[in-house]
Amino acid sequence: MPGIALVGIQWGDEGKGKVTDLLASTTDVVVRYQGGNNAGHTIVVGDERYALHLIPTGILYEHCTPVIGPGVVVNPSVLLEEMDQLASRGIDVSRLKLSGNAHLIMPYHLELDMVTERRLGKNRLGTTKRGIGPTYADKAARIGLRVQDLLDPKIFTEKLAVAMKEKNLLLTRVYGRLPIDPKEVTEEYLAYAERLRPYIEDTVLLVQRALDAGQSVMFEGAQATMLDLDHGTYPFVTSSNPIAGGAGPGAGVGPRDIDRIIGITKAYCTRVGSGPFPSEADPTDAEVLVEVGREYGTTTGRKRRCGWLDAVAGRYAARLNTLTELVVTKLDVLSEFDEIKVCVAYEYQGERYDVFPPNQTIFNKCEPVFESFPGWRTDITKCRELEDLPKTARSYLEAVERLVGTPISWASVGPGRDEVVKMADVQT
Numbered sequence: 433m434p435g436i437a438l439v440g441i442q443w444g445d446e447g448k449g450k451v452t453d454l455l456a457s458t459t460d461v462v463v464r465y466q467g468g469n470n471a472g473h474t475i476v477v478g479d480e481r482y483a484l485h486l487i488p489t490g491i492l493y494e495h496c497t498p499v500i501g502p503g504v505v506v507n508p509s510v511l512l513e514e515m516d517q518l519a520s521r522g523i524d525v526s527r528l529k530l531s532g533n534a535h536l537i538m539p540y541h542l543e544l545d546m547v548t549e550r551r552l553g554k555n556r557l558g559t560t561k562r563g564i565g566p567t568y569a570d571k572a573a574r575i576g577l578r579v580q581d582l583l584d585p586k587i588f589t590e591k592l593a594v595a596m597k598e599k600n601l602l603l604t605r606v607y608g609r610l611p612i613d614p615k616e617v618t619e620e621y622l623a624y625a626e627r628l629r630p631y632i633e634d635t636v637l638l639v640q641r642a643l644d645a646g647q648s649v650m651f652e653g654a655q656a657t658m659l660d661l662d663h664g665t666y667p668f669v670t671s672s673n674p675i676a677g678g679a680g681p682g683a684g685v686g687p688r689d690i691d692r693i694i695g696i697t698k699a700y701c702t703r704v705g706s707g708p709f710p711s712e713a714d715p716t717d718a719e720v721l722v723e724v725g726r727e728y729g730t731t732t733g734r735k736r737r738c739g740w741l742d743a744v745a746g747r748y749a750a751r752l753n754t755l756t757e758l759v760v761t762k763l764d765v766l767s768e769f770d771e772i773k774v775c776v777a778y779e780y781q782g783e784r785y786d787v788f789p790p791n792q793t794i795f796n797k798c799e800p801v802f803e804s805f806p807g808w809r810t811d812i813t814k815c816r817e818l819e820d821l822p823k824t825a826r827s828y829l830e831a832v833e834r835l836v837g838t839p840i841s842w843a844s845v846g847p848g849r850d851e852v853v854k855m856a857d858v859q860t
């Protein structure tokens with residue numbers, strides 16, 4: 433049975449939660465390998481709607497083991513709250529496994545995320561303010577605290593005291609904030625430790641054993657390719673590697689452990705936060721996409737910026753992730769349009785770019801070259817088979833396949849678990 437990676441190929445919120453959930457019905461283990469509670473993955477099952485930030489989507493299926501891998505950054509208070517909320521809705525959270533190597537988001541990370549954004553002023557990144565960047569920065573600087581540190585109160589207290597000496601200087605002397613009391617933080621976190629202890633496990637071994645035993649393991653990407661720290665639209669990116677290759681270090685598997693790599697894309701495109709977005713739609717079309725697609729952030733409630741599918745970024749993402757297939761979501765939202773555009777190339781200073789430009793100035797200042805496709809203007813939410821879709825919708829999907837250079841296995845036509853059209857003969 434395969435290792436399957438499921439990644440966003442745009443700027444996030446492509447519907448990864450829904451697609452992971454769709455595939456989790458036949459999956460044994462679902463692993464989050466990067467990011468933290470900056471993610472917001474929505475799953476709609478009947479009348480129930482779940483917004484998961486940290487817990488892998490597999491939690492909703494009893495046969496599935498949800499794993500928070502070593503590459504994730506964990507805010508324990510958020511994790512416990514999410515567990516409590518799910519438990520109060522009748523979901524069994526006892527199967528959750530948490531890597532001892534995952535780094536902890538600390539109160540000073542949250543504070544630093546806020547003050548550094550404030551200091552950047554109009555150049556701010558528009559982060560989710562969940563402390564993600566500062567936590568990964570400390571991880572790289574080797575002064576982070578990890579989940580396993582919680583298990584040894586003496587070590588935890590010592591490490592925290594060292595880290596906080598510097599953080600309090602930074603907060604007070606550079607940012608003019610009040611210091612944070614290390615004693616309070618220690619007490620707060622050691623209380624979380626007691627509750628989290630039963631869930632902490634060697635998740636790398638668990639995942640490797642599952643793969644060895646022929647079980648199906650899914651690596652659930654958060655954020656997306658264009659937000660990747662190394663390959664996205666730096667500096668307007670997140671601080672981890674959401675691309676499929678990130679599942680290696682983030683979950684503790686090798687490149688040969690992943691056989692199937694599914695890229696998720698909306699039938700159009702959205703972005704939250706700052707940064708260039710060449711295929712951004714004009715305000716009238718963007719407003720339609722916002723309202724019909726309900727494009728408001730799952731995590732921060734911010735209105736998402738909306739535009740047309742960017743096939744240049746799509747091709748770039750297909751290569752970076754070595755996608756084996758695409759899933760196109762929110763096709764139903766395009767039913768509102770007579771004409772659907774796709775950005776097929778960029779233009780900068782009279783030159784056409786069919787591949788993603790290597791220089792950020794070009795990407796920042798380029799103009800989109802759009803190709804137009806006819807709309808279908810009819811409700812497609814009840815379609816389940818390829819033949820049910822209007823011809824123009826099928827032509828649009830064929831164009832996306834051709835322009836991104838990757839076959840589409842599913843098209844999603846509504847938020848619900850069953851609202852999908854199977855495009856090709858692929859496994860579920």
Ligand code: GDP
Binds near residue numbers: 447475729
């Ligand atoms: P994720 O972060 O990639 O998991 O995506 P989000 O959950 O942040 O945002 C996707 C939103 O689109 C959620 O509200 C989903 O319920 C919704 N959604 C997913 N697929 C479809 C679809 O095919 N059609 C419509 N109308 N909504 C969808």
Ligand code: IMO
Binds near residue numbers: 440443558562670671
């Ligand atoms: P899911 O998993 C969309 C964006 C933020 C900001 C940038 C950096 O739901 O697709 P961060 O808090 O990570 O330091 O913010 O990244 N961002 C997301 N945008 N979906 C997400 O997650 C995101 N996670 C972070 O808006 O521009």
Ligand code: MG
Binds near residue numbers: 446471473730731
């Ligand atoms: Mg989201």
